[in-house]
Amino acid sequence: MHINQQRIRNVVGISALVIPMIAQAKAPDSIRIGLESVYKDATTVQIKSEEPLAIGYFEGERWRKEGDLDTSEVTVSLDSQTYYNYQEVYGDFETAYDALEIYDQEAVVAYIEPGEYKIYTTDDFEADEVVVSNAKRINVKDTRGEVVLVSENDAYPLGFRGGYNQYDFPATGVGNSRIYRGVIEVVKGQSKGLTAVNQVDMEEYLYGVVPCEVSASWHEEALKAQSVAARSMATFQYSRFLSRGYNLVDTTTSQVYRGITSEHDRTTAAVEATRGEVATYNGKVAETVYSASSGGYTADAKYVWGNSVPYLVAKPDPYETDHVPWKRTITTRELEKCVANAGKNIGSVESVRIGSYSQSGRVNELTILGTAGEYTVTKENTRTFFGGSNDGSLKSRKYQFTPYNGVSIPDVTIKPGTGGNNTDEVAILTSQGMVQLELEGLWMESEETYSKIRDAVYIKSAHEMITSDIFTTSSGGSFEVEGDYNSTSKPATVYGDLTLYGYGYGHGVGMSQYGAKGMAEAGFSYKDIIEYYYEGVVVE
Template sequence: MKSMKPVIAVLITVAVAIVIIPALLVLPFSSDGTKGKLMENLTHKKQQEPSVADQLNESSVEVAVYRSQQQKIESFPLEKYVAGVVSAEMPADFEMEALKAQALTARTYIINQLSEKDTVGLPKGAHVTDTVLHQVFKSDAELKKLWGGDYTWKKEKIAKAVLATKDQILTYNGEPITATFFSTSNGFTENSEAYWKNSFPYLKSVESPWDKDSPKFYDRKIISIKDFEAKLGVKLSKGNEIGTIVERTPGKRVGAVKINGKQLTGKQIRENLELKSTDFTWERKGDQIIISTKGYGHGVGMSQYGANGMAQEGKNYRDIVTYYYQGVQISSSTAFLNTVVANK
């Protein structure tokens, strides 16, 4: 019988532990027999952390957007507007660092617009349109229709990119830059003055080899000679000759062409013939002209596919923006936003 006593003692000890220990663990976190304080603390912490959507809505500045289709003005909190621009302007399946770079350009653009109060092409009360005249913008309702079943993850990914760069803009000599961007280069970006009138020290041609992997790198368009002549206001001479390139830009694009005595810029030809790029070649076949282009867009500033290519190689958004915008700094937007609020 003596040999059984230790065993019984052990069993009694285990039983007591099973009953008492859980009670001891619960007791410190319990209050008046209702919910434990541990649960209350966890719930309180969860309530303190705003959702991604709530964080996008936190802004003292609202952007009045002229909705071109509805022909009305809608206002959106600044960061929600930025998210709507990134969603419309860059594929959501791009790398996160590329999306962050796009968020920086979008925020810089709108803060610059709000500061300068440029109302050209705008109805009264609007800060921007939702078109390429300013920045393309889409609301949540439009994105749900566009993305369908992919809406949730795409929206959350873009929101994270926007919030990761919150309050940051691109500046040069302490002022917000003109943060132009485009889809795909021809392998080089373009000097601003080679496409527009204004020259900006941070908008200079740089190599962009990543763009060759873009599905928009090559394009071909066939146009009749009759339409070609009408759209450019020229008359082609007989034979296979079309025109002679008389000037090239720093970005390896067509600067100017002389067609049967008339000189046109590459930009004029691109816009009048609705070409993807000013890097074009052409050939005459019968009563048609076949035009091949490299790149998609004006070529000035940040290449979106170039940014994605850099991100795929491990570059972060700071590397990307400081590469495409030469000599810029990433700065706080607070002072500029305060000025905007003060001038309301």
């Protein structure tokens, strides 16, 4: 998932008619998801059910049922057949279907637009006119391969809604294994073939998102934070794929969504507990991007995608304690392939230079030096540049050529309320282990304002963020804490094959999912989590 650099695309044609725009500080009631992980530019789309499929269309966000097919499984394809048209118009599918009896066996019902159906035939005998083929006409075939319906309308796409015995709500199957709530449509949203689209209630969409983004076993406050972040993301990016005929896609380009088969009772409960809540900044829904792991320090959007966002700034991530370091070895031959993929020719690769790091300890500039020149990438490209290597893009930009000397995160955090049942104690997590101290006997020297300063660590309590470089106990003893975050992140050059050592997973902007998990376990609420990771936002 990445920040939306093109806020609203120019939409041509009539797709905008079927996807209403939304208020700036309110989540929409429903949403259209392009199921690109199942069908994208496909020749055919398979739709299933355990009961006869209902057909209809959406009028805004309201489903209008037009009738039922005689089959529980259909295959949808583009149709270039030449048809002949009888000009009589029928007001609904059922009436048109009944009228087929007076025509020959080659006749089929054609959906023209809501409330308008005609009869098509492949036999030109006594037909009124020729129906010119078009690039977006689709046909619907049953399991015997017979065409049972033709659709001419891409503005109000024909929708299919099914049912399964194990669910007490409408559910429709797509492909071999996915089942979705709501209605399935088929559009030609891509350049070549067809894409399946799921129009579904916003909250029910989130039922299938949250368990795909985090583990359902996590603390309920982390699940609630993920629910608010996902709802806010979907609302902010609502217009992103309008030119394709839907709002979002079901992959990490938007948010991972796999329908009913991925749902879990605990994540559904978290969605319901936060129903309708979004993160707002200055009265508008915020783009609450998130990633799996920040590696101990989140990234500023400016140094990832190039544009500053006031609520997406770099900040320490002290509760992300589940750090898993990663290591990658990349050969010069792989590097040469990556350079070639970028359309550059620098000869044989000789060395790689890290030119600079960002405030959050991420590589900001990377140069590949060859016998015939050099090639430099910056910001997020220092991670995605390696997409042509054997193992693809790097897990994060938080890497260097030598092993880290311990975990490169602030060494000390305070977790309130972790001292058993004694709320008068706090646990201080240091790089050497956990120290339990009485709250009454602990005090801290802090700056008057919150800011990043050298040789300081960041401590997050349930009430405020403070910085300190000395902790003093009531007995008068004190100990210093070293916290120069970038002390091990220095520019360097390596020759030959490349070995990288890193922390974190993803772009690192916004909420760290593992950091949210740690904050929840430390006693923070989901609102605390959201309002910490997104500077200046409120949940409402």
